[in-house]
Amino acid sequence: MHELSVVESMIAIVLKHAQANGARKVKKINLVLGEMSTIMEEPVRFYFEIIGKDTIAEGAELAFERKPLIAMCSSCGCEFGVSNYDFTCPKCGALDTEIISGREFRVDSIEIE
Amino acid sequence: MEIEVLEGVFDANEIIARENRRILDSKNVFMVNLMSGPGAGKTSLVLRTLEALSGKLRCAVIEGDVTGKVDSERIADAGVIAIQINTGGSCHLEAKQVNTALGRLDLESIDLLIVENVGNLVCPAEFRIGEDLKAMILSVAEGDDKPLKYPLMFSESDVLIINKVDLLPFTDFDIGRLKETVKKMNPRIEIFEVSCKTGDGIGEWSSWLKKKVSG
Numbered sequence: 001m002h003e004l005s006v007v008e009s010m011i012a013i014v015l016k017h018a019q020a021n022g023a024r025k026v027k028k029i030n031l032v033l034g035e036m037s038t039i040m041e042e043p044v045r046f047y048f049e050i051i052g053k054d055t056i057a058e059g060a061e062l063a064f065e066r067k068p069l070i071a072m073c074s075s076c077g078c079e080f081g082v083s084n085y086d087f088t089c090p091k092c093g094a095l096d097t098e099i100i101s102g103r104e105f106r107v108d109s110i111e112i113e
Numbered sequence: 114m115e116i117e118v119l120e121g122v123f124d125a126n127e128i129i130a131r132e133n134r135r136i137l138d139s140k141n142v143f144m145v146n147l148m149s150g151p152g153a154g155k156t157s158l159v160l161r162t163l164e165a166l167s168g169k170l171r172c173a174v175i176e177g178d179v180t181g182k183v184d185s186e187r188i189a190d191a192g193v194i195a196i197q198i199n200t201g202g203s204c205h206l207e208a209k210q211v212n213t214a215l216g217r218l219d220l221e222s223i224d225l226l227i228v229e230n231v232g233n234l235v236c237p238a239e240f241r242i243g244e245d246l247k248a249m250i251l252s253v254a255e256g257d258d259k260p261l262k263y264p265l266m267f268s269e270s271d272v273l274i275i276n277k278v279d280l281l282p283f284t285d286f287d288i289g290r291l292k293e294t295v296k297k298m299n300p301r302i303e304i305f306e307v308s309c310k311t312g313d314g315i316g317e318w319s320s321w322l323k324k325k326v327s328g
Contacts, residue, residue, distance in 0.1 A: 002204050002236035010122045017118050038235050038265055039122075085264040086297045095300035099268075107118040 003043035006105070007051055010044070013107045014057050023112035026057040030109045034102040035069040060110075069102030126240055129208035133215060133243025140220035143326040144228060146242055148266065149250035150259075151232030154276040156184045157309035158250060159227055163193050165319035170224040170326055175214045177206040177231045184229060194218070205236035208243055225326050234263040238270075246325065248272040253280045257291040260298060268299045274318060279308040 010031075018026050033039060041064050052058050069082040075094035087097045121127070137144050149155050156176075163172050173194040176185040180199050188195035196214045198206060211228060218226070228244065230237040249270040251259055254277055260267040267273070273295060275288065292304055303321070307314035 002239070005203060005207065006122055009125050012125070013118060013120045013122065017116055017120075021114070021116050023116075036265055036268075038239050085261060085268065087268075087300070088297055095296070105122045107120050107122065109115050109117050109119075111115050113114065 003039060004047050004051075006039060007044055007047035010107060011048070011051055011055065011057060014060075014110055015055060017107075017110060018056055018112050021112060023056060023110075025113050026060045026110055027113060028061040028063060028111035029057070029107060030063050030065065030111075032065045032067055032104055032106045032108050034067045034104040036099070036102045037105045039105045065108070067101045067104060070100050071097040072100050073097050123239065126208050129212055130241040130243040133208055133212050136212075136215055137220070137226070137243060137245075140223075142220050142223050142226050143246070144226045144242075144244045145246045145248055145322070146228050146230060146237070146244035147248050147250070148230045148234075148237045148270070149232065149252075150234045150255060153232070153250040153252040153255060154309050155229045155232065155250060156187055158274065158276060158307070159188065159229055160191055161307075161309050161312065161315045162227070162319050162322065163188070163191055165315055166225065166323060169323060171222055172225045172227065173218055173223045175211065175218075175226065175228040177210070177229060179203070179231060200231055204231055204233045205240050206230050206242055207240050211242040225322075234259065234266050238263075238266040246271050248274060250274045250276050251291075252277040253284055253286045256284075257286045257288070257294075260291065260294045264298060267295055267302075270299070270302060272303045272305065275304065275306045276309055278306045278313060279311050 014029055045062055070079055071082050071087055072079050073089035073094050074096040076092040078091045080090050088095055089097055147155055159174055174188045175196045177198045182197045185195040185197035196217055198210050198214055247270045249266055305314055305318040307318055
Protein backbone atom coordinates (compact mmCIF):
# COMPACT_ATOMS: atom_id res chain seq x y z
CA MET A 1 0.00 0.00 0.00
CA HIS A 2 2.78 2.44 0.75
CA GLU A 3 3.81 2.35 -2.90
CA LEU A 4 0.81 4.62 -3.57
CA SER A 5 2.31 7.67 -1.82
CA VAL A 6 5.76 6.70 -3.08
CA VAL A 7 4.54 6.64 -6.69
CA GLU A 8 2.89 10.05 -6.19
CA SER A 9 6.28 11.45 -5.12
CA MET A 10 8.00 9.68 -8.00
CA ILE A 11 5.59 11.15 -10.58
CA ALA A 12 5.92 14.62 -9.04
CA ILE A 13 9.71 14.41 -9.51
CA VAL A 14 9.34 13.17 -13.10
CA LEU A 15 6.81 15.85 -14.09
CA LYS A 16 8.86 18.63 -12.47
CA HIS A 17 11.95 17.73 -14.50
CA ALA A 18 9.95 17.03 -17.68
CA GLN A 19 8.17 20.39 -17.55
CA ALA A 20 11.39 22.27 -16.71
CA ASN A 21 12.83 20.82 -19.93
CA GLY A 22 9.79 21.62 -22.05
CA ALA A 23 8.80 17.98 -22.59
CA ARG A 24 5.66 17.06 -24.53
CA LYS A 25 5.93 13.43 -23.51
CA VAL A 26 7.92 11.27 -21.08
CA LYS A 27 9.00 8.09 -22.90
CA LYS A 28 11.00 6.31 -20.23
CA ILE A 29 11.75 6.65 -16.51
CA ASN A 30 15.02 5.15 -15.28
CA LEU A 31 14.73 4.15 -11.63
CA VAL A 32 17.31 2.83 -9.19
CA LEU A 33 16.00 0.48 -6.52
CA GLY A 34 18.12 -0.89 -3.68
CA GLU A 35 17.92 -4.48 -2.50
CA MET A 36 17.02 -3.41 1.04
CA SER A 37 14.33 -0.94 -0.01
CA THR A 38 10.81 -2.00 1.00
CA ILE A 39 9.53 -0.79 -2.37
CA MET A 40 8.33 -3.49 -4.75
CA GLU A 41 8.50 -3.20 -8.51
CA GLU A 42 5.05 -4.63 -9.29
CA PRO A 43 2.96 -2.28 -7.11
CA VAL A 44 5.00 0.67 -8.44
CA ARG A 45 4.01 -0.34 -11.99
CA PHE A 46 0.42 -0.84 -10.91
CA TYR A 47 0.05 2.56 -9.22
CA PHE A 48 2.01 4.30 -11.97
CA GLU A 49 -0.60 3.19 -14.50
CA ILE A 50 -3.36 4.72 -12.38
CA ILE A 51 -1.71 7.91 -11.14
CA GLY A 52 0.26 8.59 -14.32
CA LYS A 53 -2.94 8.58 -16.38
CA ASP A 54 -3.74 11.88 -18.12
CA THR A 55 -0.25 13.26 -17.43
CA ILE A 56 2.56 13.61 -19.99
CA ALA A 57 4.14 10.56 -18.31
CA GLU A 58 1.19 8.29 -19.15
CA GLY A 59 2.41 5.09 -20.76
CA ALA A 60 6.10 5.78 -20.07
CA GLU A 61 8.33 2.73 -19.78
CA LEU A 62 9.60 2.09 -16.22
CA ALA A 63 13.13 0.68 -16.14
CA PHE A 64 14.41 -0.57 -12.80
CA GLU A 65 18.11 -0.89 -12.05
CA ARG A 66 18.62 -3.02 -8.91
CA LYS A 67 21.43 -2.10 -6.51
CA PRO A 68 22.87 -4.79 -4.26
CA LEU A 69 23.28 -4.23 -0.53
CA ILE A 70 26.87 -3.08 0.03
CA ALA A 71 28.41 -1.92 3.29
CA MET A 72 31.73 -0.35 4.21
CA CYS A 73 33.64 -1.27 7.36
CA SER A 74 34.43 1.75 9.52
CA SER A 75 37.46 -0.03 11.02
CA CYS A 76 39.35 -1.45 8.03
CA GLY A 77 37.62 0.44 5.22
CA CYS A 78 36.80 -2.60 3.09
CA GLU A 79 33.59 -2.72 1.06
CA PHE A 80 31.57 -5.94 1.07
CA GLY A 81 28.33 -7.37 -0.24
CA VAL A 82 25.95 -8.09 2.64
CA SER A 83 24.21 -11.44 2.70
CA ASN A 84 21.49 -12.48 5.15
CA TYR A 85 21.60 -8.94 6.60
CA ASP A 86 24.74 -9.81 8.55
CA PHE A 87 26.69 -6.55 8.64
CA THR A 88 29.77 -8.05 10.33
CA CYS A 89 32.91 -7.12 8.35
CA PRO A 90 34.12 -10.31 6.61
CA LYS A 91 37.77 -9.14 6.77
CA CYS A 92 38.31 -7.85 10.30
CA GLY A 93 35.11 -8.93 12.08
CA ALA A 94 34.17 -5.37 13.11
CA LEU A 95 30.47 -4.63 13.63
CA ASP A 96 30.76 -0.92 12.96
CA THR A 97 29.79 -0.84 9.30
CA GLU A 98 27.82 1.58 7.17
CA ILE A 99 25.47 0.92 4.25
CA ILE A 100 26.76 2.56 1.08
CA SER A 101 24.23 1.16 -1.38
CA GLY A 102 21.08 -0.93 -1.35
CA ARG A 103 18.72 1.43 0.49
CA GLU A 104 17.91 3.80 -2.38
CA PHE A 105 14.84 4.45 -4.46
CA ARG A 106 15.80 7.17 -6.91
CA VAL A 107 14.76 8.62 -10.25
CA ASP A 108 18.07 8.52 -12.11
CA SER A 109 16.98 10.01 -15.43
CA ILE A 110 14.05 10.43 -17.78
CA GLU A 111 13.78 10.20 -21.54
CA ILE A 112 11.55 12.87 -23.03
CA GLU A 113 10.48 14.22 -26.40
CA MET B 114 16.47 13.32 -25.12
CA GLU B 115 17.67 11.95 -21.78
CA ILE B 116 17.51 14.26 -18.74
CA GLU B 117 19.55 13.49 -15.64
CA VAL B 118 17.37 13.69 -12.51
CA LEU B 119 19.19 11.93 -9.63
CA GLU B 120 16.46 12.70 -7.14
CA GLY B 121 15.49 10.32 -4.33
CA VAL B 122 11.79 9.54 -4.13
CA PHE B 123 11.90 10.01 -0.34
CA ASP B 124 13.67 13.40 -0.59
CA ALA B 125 10.44 15.44 -0.28
CA ASN B 126 9.60 13.58 2.96
CA GLU B 127 13.17 14.05 4.23
CA ILE B 128 12.93 17.83 3.79
CA ILE B 129 9.76 18.04 5.92
CA ALA B 130 11.28 15.62 8.45
CA ARG B 131 14.25 17.99 8.83
CA GLU B 132 11.85 20.92 9.26
CA ASN B 133 10.04 18.98 12.02
CA ARG B 134 13.41 18.32 13.65
CA ARG B 135 14.24 22.04 13.53
CA ILE B 136 10.89 23.01 15.09
CA LEU B 137 11.26 20.42 17.87
CA ASP B 138 14.87 21.41 18.59
CA SER B 139 13.88 25.06 18.89
CA LYS B 140 11.32 24.09 21.58
CA ASN B 141 13.52 21.47 23.27
CA VAL B 142 11.10 18.66 22.54
CA PHE B 143 12.42 15.09 22.25
CA MET B 144 10.42 12.99 19.78
CA VAL B 145 10.24 9.20 19.72
CA ASN B 146 8.89 7.35 16.68
CA LEU B 147 7.39 4.15 18.08
CA MET B 148 6.87 1.39 15.54
CA SER B 149 5.79 -2.26 15.53
CA GLY B 150 3.42 -4.69 13.89
CA PRO B 151 -0.23 -4.58 14.95
CA GLY B 152 -0.83 -5.94 18.44
CA ALA B 153 2.78 -5.92 19.66
CA GLY B 154 1.79 -3.51 22.43
CA LYS B 155 2.56 0.05 21.27
CA THR B 156 -0.32 1.71 23.10
CA SER B 157 0.26 -0.42 26.20
CA LEU B 158 3.93 0.56 26.20
CA VAL B 159 3.02 4.23 25.74
CA LEU B 160 0.64 4.02 28.73
CA ARG B 161 3.24 2.24 30.90
CA THR B 162 5.93 4.75 29.88
CA LEU B 163 3.67 7.74 30.60
CA GLU B 164 2.87 6.28 34.00
CA ALA B 165 6.56 5.74 34.80
CA LEU B 166 7.53 9.24 33.68
CA SER B 167 4.57 11.01 35.28
CA GLY B 168 5.77 14.01 37.29
CA LYS B 169 9.28 13.66 35.79
CA LEU B 170 8.70 14.73 32.18
CA ARG B 171 5.89 16.60 30.47
CA CYS B 172 4.63 14.18 27.82
CA ALA B 173 2.26 14.23 24.84
CA VAL B 174 1.35 11.61 22.27
CA ILE B 175 0.56 11.57 18.55
CA GLU B 176 -1.44 8.50 17.55
CA GLY B 177 -1.27 7.28 13.97
CA ASP B 178 -3.95 4.86 12.85
CA VAL B 179 -5.60 4.00 9.57
CA THR B 180 -8.95 4.91 11.09
CA GLY B 181 -10.66 5.51 14.45
CA LYS B 182 -9.54 7.09 17.70
CA VAL B 183 -9.48 4.12 20.06
CA ASP B 184 -5.82 4.63 20.93
CA SER B 185 -5.93 8.41 21.47
CA GLU B 186 -8.94 7.93 23.76
CA ARG B 187 -6.96 5.42 25.86
CA ILE B 188 -4.15 7.97 26.19
CA ALA B 189 -6.54 10.85 26.94
CA ASP B 190 -8.22 8.69 29.62
CA ALA B 191 -4.81 8.52 31.28
CA GLY B 192 -4.81 12.34 31.44
CA VAL B 193 -2.23 12.94 28.72
CA ILE B 194 -2.70 15.11 25.63
CA ALA B 195 -3.12 12.94 22.55
CA ILE B 196 -3.54 14.01 18.94
CA GLN B 197 -5.03 11.44 16.57
CA ILE B 198 -3.89 11.23 12.97
CA ASN B 199 -6.01 9.04 10.69
CA THR B 200 -4.05 8.07 7.61
CA GLY B 201 -7.17 7.01 5.70
CA GLY B 202 -5.83 3.73 4.39
CA SER B 203 -2.14 4.61 4.25
CA CYS B 204 0.05 2.19 6.15
CA HIS B 205 2.54 4.60 7.76
CA LEU B 206 2.93 8.16 9.01
CA GLU B 207 4.75 10.68 6.85
CA ALA B 208 6.62 13.78 7.98
CA LYS B 209 3.90 16.04 6.59
CA GLN B 210 1.15 14.54 8.76
CA VAL B 211 3.36 14.85 11.83
CA ASN B 212 4.12 18.47 10.85
CA THR B 213 0.37 19.26 10.88
CA ALA B 214 -0.03 17.55 14.26
CA LEU B 215 2.89 19.55 15.71
CA GLY B 216 0.95 22.71 14.82
CA ARG B 217 -1.89 21.53 17.07
CA LEU B 218 0.35 21.01 20.13
CA ASP B 219 1.67 23.54 22.63
CA LEU B 220 5.30 22.49 22.18
CA GLU B 221 6.51 24.91 24.88
CA SER B 222 4.88 22.69 27.49
CA ILE B 223 6.20 19.34 26.22
CA ASP B 224 9.50 17.58 26.98
CA LEU B 225 8.75 14.20 25.39
CA LEU B 226 6.53 13.60 22.39
CA ILE B 227 5.81 9.96 21.59
CA VAL B 228 4.52 9.26 18.10
CA GLU B 229 2.77 5.92 17.87
CA ASN B 230 3.09 4.96 14.22
CA VAL B 231 0.61 2.83 12.27
CA GLY B 232 0.92 -0.87 13.19
CA ASN B 233 3.18 -2.22 10.44
CA LEU B 234 6.69 -3.69 10.41
CA VAL B 235 7.44 -2.62 6.84
CA CYS B 236 6.60 0.88 5.62
CA PRO B 237 7.11 3.12 8.68
CA ALA B 238 10.82 2.24 8.54
CA GLU B 239 11.16 4.07 5.20
CA PHE B 240 9.70 7.40 6.34
CA ARG B 241 11.58 9.62 8.74
CA ILE B 242 9.31 12.02 10.61
CA GLY B 243 11.94 14.19 12.30
CA GLU B 244 12.35 11.95 15.34
CA ASP B 245 15.27 11.88 17.80
CA LEU B 246 14.83 8.19 18.36
CA LYS B 247 13.31 5.30 16.45
CA ALA B 248 12.02 2.66 18.82
CA MET B 249 10.45 -0.60 17.73
CA ILE B 250 8.60 -3.31 19.61
CA LEU B 251 8.65 -7.01 18.85
CA SER B 252 6.42 -9.10 21.05
CA VAL B 253 7.16 -12.66 22.08
CA ALA B 254 3.84 -13.74 20.54
CA GLU B 255 5.09 -12.70 17.07
CA GLY B 256 8.10 -15.05 17.10
CA ASP B 257 11.87 -14.59 17.04
CA ASP B 258 12.19 -15.01 13.26
CA LYS B 259 11.07 -11.49 12.37
CA PRO B 260 14.42 -9.65 11.93
CA LEU B 261 15.31 -11.46 8.69
CA LYS B 262 11.77 -11.00 7.39
CA TYR B 263 11.60 -7.27 8.13
CA PRO B 264 15.28 -6.27 7.98
CA LEU B 265 14.83 -2.57 7.35
CA MET B 266 12.82 -1.99 10.52
CA PHE B 267 15.39 -3.80 12.68
CA SER B 268 18.36 -2.09 11.05
CA GLU B 269 16.81 1.41 11.18
CA SER B 270 15.69 1.32 14.83
CA ASP B 271 17.78 2.76 17.67
CA VAL B 272 15.92 0.71 20.26
CA LEU B 273 14.29 -2.72 20.25
CA ILE B 274 11.79 -3.41 23.01
CA ILE B 275 10.89 -7.07 23.38
CA ASN B 276 7.41 -7.05 24.88
CA LYS B 277 5.26 -9.77 26.45
CA VAL B 278 8.24 -11.53 28.05
CA ASP B 279 5.74 -12.98 30.53
CA LEU B 280 4.72 -15.31 27.66
CA LEU B 281 8.24 -16.75 27.25
CA PRO B 282 7.55 -19.94 29.28
CA PHE B 283 4.68 -20.81 26.92
CA THR B 284 6.54 -20.38 23.62
CA ASP B 285 9.75 -21.51 21.92
CA PHE B 286 10.81 -17.89 21.39
CA ASP B 287 14.62 -17.81 21.72
CA ILE B 288 15.64 -14.41 23.07
CA GLY B 289 19.37 -15.20 22.76
CA ARG B 290 19.03 -16.09 19.08
CA LEU B 291 16.95 -12.98 18.42
CA LYS B 292 19.51 -10.68 20.05
CA GLU B 293 22.38 -12.31 18.16
CA THR B 294 20.63 -11.84 14.79
CA VAL B 295 19.61 -8.25 15.54
CA LYS B 296 23.07 -7.24 16.77
CA LYS B 297 24.62 -8.46 13.50
CA MET B 298 22.15 -6.31 11.58
CA ASN B 299 22.42 -3.31 13.83
CA PRO B 300 25.25 -3.36 16.40
CA ARG B 301 24.27 0.03 17.87
CA ILE B 302 20.73 -1.03 18.80
CA GLU B 303 19.69 -0.90 22.48
CA ILE B 304 17.57 -3.85 23.57
CA PHE B 305 15.08 -3.90 26.45
CA GLU B 306 12.95 -6.80 27.68
CA VAL B 307 9.60 -5.78 29.10
CA SER B 308 6.13 -6.98 29.91
CA CYS B 309 3.48 -4.30 29.70
CA LYS B 310 1.15 -6.78 31.40
CA THR B 311 3.23 -7.26 34.57
CA GLY B 312 5.31 -4.07 34.38
CA ASP B 313 8.60 -6.00 34.29
CA GLY B 314 11.43 -4.04 32.65
CA ILE B 315 9.40 -0.84 32.30
CA GLY B 316 11.50 0.93 34.94
CA GLU B 317 14.74 0.20 33.11
CA TRP B 318 13.36 1.35 29.75
CA SER B 319 11.76 4.54 31.11
CA SER B 320 14.87 5.53 33.10
CA TRP B 321 16.99 5.05 29.97
CA LEU B 322 14.52 7.13 27.94
CA LYS B 323 14.40 9.86 30.58
CA LYS B 324 18.21 10.14 30.45
CA LYS B 325 18.04 10.46 26.65
CA VAL B 326 15.41 13.22 26.88
CA SER B 327 17.24 15.12 29.60
CA GLY B 328 20.60 14.40 27.99
